[in-house]
Amino acid sequence: MPFSIDDIISAQKELDKFRSKMYTHKNSSDHERFIFPFLCGSYFTYRKIDVKRVVSIAKSVSKDPSYLDIGCGYGDFLEKVRQYLPKAEGMEKNVEMFFKLGRYKPDYIKIGDAYNEIEKKYDVIFVGWMEPGVDYRDKIAEKTDIIITTFDKGGQCGINGGCEFEGFGYDKVASWVTPSWIDVNTELMNKYYSKISDDIIKSLSELRGAHNLWYVYSKPKYKEKIKEELRKIETDNHANPPYKHEKILDECGFKIGEILPAWPSVELWKIKFEE
Ligand SMILES: C[S@@+](CC[C@H](N)C(=O)[O-])C[C@H]1O[C@@H](n2cnc3c(N)ncnc32)[C@H](O)[C@@H]1O
Known part of the structure; x- marks a missing residue:
């Protein structure tokens, strides 16, 4: 089920409470985005x-690419993408979350349901969310040659808990x-x-997980070009300076390249290219 407006309003009340009572730490304003991701940030704990x-994936098809973020929420991630891709748009189906909370809705966020209201073709479609039990991968596949998707390993996406697009004429790229x-x-x-002791905090931190998967798919003709552009990003150090909120990820033990004891085969943010 998508969030109901009542859920969002009660989350806003909790946020107000947090701001008035728990703003105890000097970085509380940066903490907010991870404690109230929908209202203050994004569910993707992204870095630059x-x-x-x-952006480099989109630019591998066009100098001025079109881009759609489906289920963009208030558009925190989309805003960052728009700094590099000014034509980027979002689609969000919940109109109430803007108007009932008095939040500004920029023109580049269209109100609509990705299930049947994507009106034109885009160079890239970003699919950050699909409700469990809902599957509109075929609709997306009609509208783009390149798909970037991010979803939780626990599985919130699509009928089988997966957002794989191989069956729709795409190759997995990275x-x-x-x-x-x-x-x-x-x-x-x-x-x-x-109020727990440092020793307990340390032992709990051994249980840290990292479950957000980012998959890139494209029609076969774009695959090599996308890999080439992605490789440039890895070597050019383009992601500096980092966003301010990234220091919280560092402090909490989620550094770039970090290997978590609970999942030793994975290096955070390390890109894996497909043959
Ligand atoms: C978990 S939130 C993620 C919001 C945002 N992308 C973020 O990073 O925090 C999922 C959003 O997708 C929207 N959504 C769900 N199904 C949708 C659909 N079929 N079309 C458009 N938006 C949809 C919901 O209303 C909700 O705002």
Whole structure:
């Protein structure tokens, strides 16, 4: 089920409470985005490197690419992408979350349901969310040659809990792993907002997970060009300086290249290219 407006309003009340009572730490304003991701940030615990990767994928097809972020929410990630791709748009089906909370809705966020209201073709479509049990991969496949998707390993996406697009005429091009907001949230709460001892915090941190998967798909003709552009990003150090909120990820043990004891085969943010 998508969030109901009542859920969003009660989350806003909790946020107001957090601001008035729990703003105890000097970085509380940066913590907000991981504690209230929908209202203050994004469910993707992204860094600038993620934005740069997305941008370079889009630029591998066109100098001024069209781009659609489906289920963009209030558009935190989209805003960052628009700094490099000014034509980027979002689609969000919940109109109430803007108007009932008095939040500004920019023109580049269209209200609509990706299931049947994507009106034109885009160079790239970013699919950050599909409700469990809902599957409109075929609709997306009609509208683009390149898909970037990010979803939780726990599976919130599509009928079988997966957002794979191989069956729709795409090749998988590359993938990487980032922490999910819940992993970061747990660390933050333990570290700054709980009265537990340092030893316990340390032992709990051994359980850190990282479950957000980013997959890039394209029609076969774009695959090699996308890989080439992505490789440039890895070597050119384009992602500096980092976003301010990235220091929280560092502090909570989710550095670029970090290997988590609970998942030793994965290096965070390390890109894996497909043959
Ligand atoms: C989990 S939130 C993620 C919001 C945002 N992308 C972020 O990073 O925080 C999922 C959003 O997708 C929207 N959504 C769900 N199904 C949709 C659909 N079929 N078409 C457009 N938006 C949809 C929901 O209303 C919600 O705002």
